[in-house]
Amino acid sequence: MSDMPWHLLVLAPFDDDRVRHLFGVLDAELHVPADRDRRGLHTALAEAELVVADFTATLAIDAAAVAAAPHLAFVQMPGVGVDSCDVDALSAAGVPLANTAGANTRSVAEWTLAAALDLSRGITWADRRMRAGEWPQLEAAARGADELSQRRVGIVGMGAIGREAARLFEAVGCSVAYWSRRRRTTGVFKELDALLATSDILIVCLPLTPQTRGLLDAQRLALLPDGALLVNVARGGIAPDDAILEALNSGKLAGAALDVFDQEPPSADHALRRHDAVVLSPHAAGATRRAQLNIITAAVDNVKAAIEGRPVTNVVNDVDPVVRRRR
Template sequence: MAAPWRVLMLSPFGREVARGLLAPLGDAVDVDVPETRDRAGMLAALPEAEIVVGDYTGLLAVDAEAVAAARRLAFVQMPSVGTDSLDVAALTAAGVPVANTAGANARAVAEWAVGAAFALCRQLAWGDRGVRAGGWPQRALIARGTREIHAQRVGIVGYGAIGAEAARLFGALGCAVSYWSRRRRPEAAATYRELDDLLAVSDILVLAVPLTAETTGLLDDRRLALLPDRALLVNVARGGVVSDAAVLAALESGRLAGAALDVFEEEPPAADHPLRSREDVLLSPHAAGATGQSQLNIVSAVRDNVIAAVEGRDVTNVVNGLSPQVRRR
């Protein structure tokens, strides 16, 4: 009888929850977590690990040093869409397929993007603060500029599962929706535009592109300056796609009338970060995808892929171009 697969859970589920997740595999797996939830604990646990479920918080990042320590590693599954806590290049060079949970939280994140756009268009958070403070800022709220969302031109940067669902939802509201991605999507329910052209016609700009070497700093000061005056920015991608400094500069110049940010360059941002004090910014603690339904979807996707790997079936959503057939070392 083959020895059980050694599965290392880096996400903070706890030992019993981690084992319960893969209970259908019975004795075919030995599921563990690091003894201490820090880098030293991770590095100590990696040499025997064959399958790693990554840390969605990013605390236990699997970098090149960690990949080198994981001499038996055959597969990495992220319990998220993003893989920026992994050194994907090092894993690819080591022949380790990496999978994410693409699509599992697409509806949740797309709904957040639409809800955030509504909040910015109608100044909902600002009005709430004024009424809670004892005021009745009806005229002041209108003077700040309120809009009906159907009249806005929406541009979506990135047309994966989240971008596609956001395009569908905005389109259902009557918005004219355009998109840019690194490759055209013939099936897209939106109009393709080159990036600079997209920016020039986007009253609401939604960022939904993965953070990669190519997309880091994709929206710099020059590109933000292409937006129409008083545009709105909704970022459900990663903070590194557009720097906090660039967002602040665009807000201060008036190019941006508001921003809804679920992600930041550093998370959490410092307590005195200038974005925290701006009334034209809607802040969220990287929770756009955090619904009960999406969490169930993610857990199911992780479980199903690990089970497939152990049973010798192809895994899904491999992001680094390697074979979906996981082979033991």
């Protein structure tokens, strides 16, 4: 049995040719689900040993999916966030779950800076009006566009992305402080409420967990200075859509740049799609060519390590990183 090729199930939404191109170099038997629904997922998991998870969360590895996979030995998320996986269920089954931490750090951090510049200068706002045939020169000046230099930036979440974002904002002359669940040895730390009260621009880049869900609710966002800007590259559930809309409509927020939402995609008639002070992005802050190459390379290398009996890297659930067959 140990000489048999590993059964590798790719749930990420790649077509068959791309799956073979990316993972055909591995000594594994490649599979994709016949149907991209819950039944198709559970059917495909029945024989799966190694799984490349679905970064869109359409085929989530929840507790029922783990139970449907008796041979499951390793799950690789081709991305950083693992909130579409039931970490506890995988841990209880002894299945290591890995992400590709660091692969898109620069990409996402640069997006936060670009988004803050856009909001601060009203670039997208002006573009919409120009395309509609307007010439809003005086109106653009009256809206109060400003430079980023000297603005107070608060970063919620000081992991790799938060630290890189801090360096970028400091480089353009911003003063930067942060709040994180784990206090760092460098940087200006503030308790969360104090950070909100002193942030002209709030950057959200921490993982979605049961502890962070709803962290930035309407009451918390109301602590921001009037006319603050919000940039969210984390998960929508941390700063819920309704809370952001309330802050925008009250004038507490002058603008928001959102790469993530409560539900993705948001409905076609979602109020955020119609709000004039919002810059929208389809969860693509990390989708540069370099970041995507980094992510795929890290995922393939980790699956290769699992097949060869070497420890996998970036395990997020404290399970032994040496992957063992369960047949």
